[in-house]
Amino acid sequence: MRFPSALVAATLAVTPAAMAQDASQPAAQADLVDTAVAAGSFTTLVSLVQTAGLEETLRGEGPFTVFAPTDEAFAAVPADTLAALGASPEALSDVLLYHVVPGRVLAADAAGLDRATTAQGQAITITHEGGGVQVNGASVVTADVAARNGVIHVIDQVILPPGE
Numbered sequence: 001m002r003f004p005s006a007l008v009a010a011t012l013a014v015t016p017a018a019m020a021q022d023a024s025q026p027a028a029q030a031d032l033v034d035t036a037v038a039a040g041s042f043t044t045l046v047s048l049v050q051t052a053g054l055e056e057t058l059r060g061e062g063p064f065t066v067f068a069p070t071d072e073a074f075a076a077v078p079a080d081t082l083a084a085l086g087a088s089p090e091a092l093s094d095v096l097l098y099h100v101v102p103g104r105v106l107a108a109d110a111a112g113l114d115r116a117t118t119a120q121g122q123a124i125t126i127t128h129e130g131g132g133v134q135v136n137g138a139s140v141v142t143a144d145v146a147a148r149n150g151v152i153h154v155i156d157q158v159i160l161p162p163g164e
Helices: 005-009 032-039 043-051 055-059 071-075 079-087 089-097
Strands: 064-069 100-102 115-117 123-129 132-135 138-147 150-155
Touching: 032 043, 032 055, 032 064, 032 138, 032 150, 043 055, 043 071, 043 079, 043 089, 064 138, 079 089, 100 115, 132 150
Parallel strands: 064 150
Antiparallel strands: 064 100, 115 123, 123 132, 132 138, 138 150
16 A cells, blocks of 8 residues: 655654653644654654655645654664665555554553554554553654654654564
């Protein structure tokens, strides 16, 4: 399933300082992509979003919820896996869209969920342990970073759809 590039841009993450913004306040003026770029800690994600042709989608109306891996999370992915994704925009798009949930899902909303369907089409599993939230085993390290067209939750791992 192919989604406009704006969906993938939502996958972009923001630095913890920028993420400290309270999502219950009026949405920020910057879109998901600009919020991620301004953070400076998501250069890999932003680059991959651009490579996959998803930037315009993530700049779009939304709203989108992005579970955004940090540069450190991408550094832990084997180089051959990243190279293979970079060589296939469709596979890359699938992985990036697996980090995006259509709609605005705040941390308070996620507390009542055990799964959510991603823009890629498959579900992610949401678990709650020790006061924290995990998405497919990746920990949410910063939640509710507001953007004009959605919300970003920073995660500490790249999550892959089943079969990738």
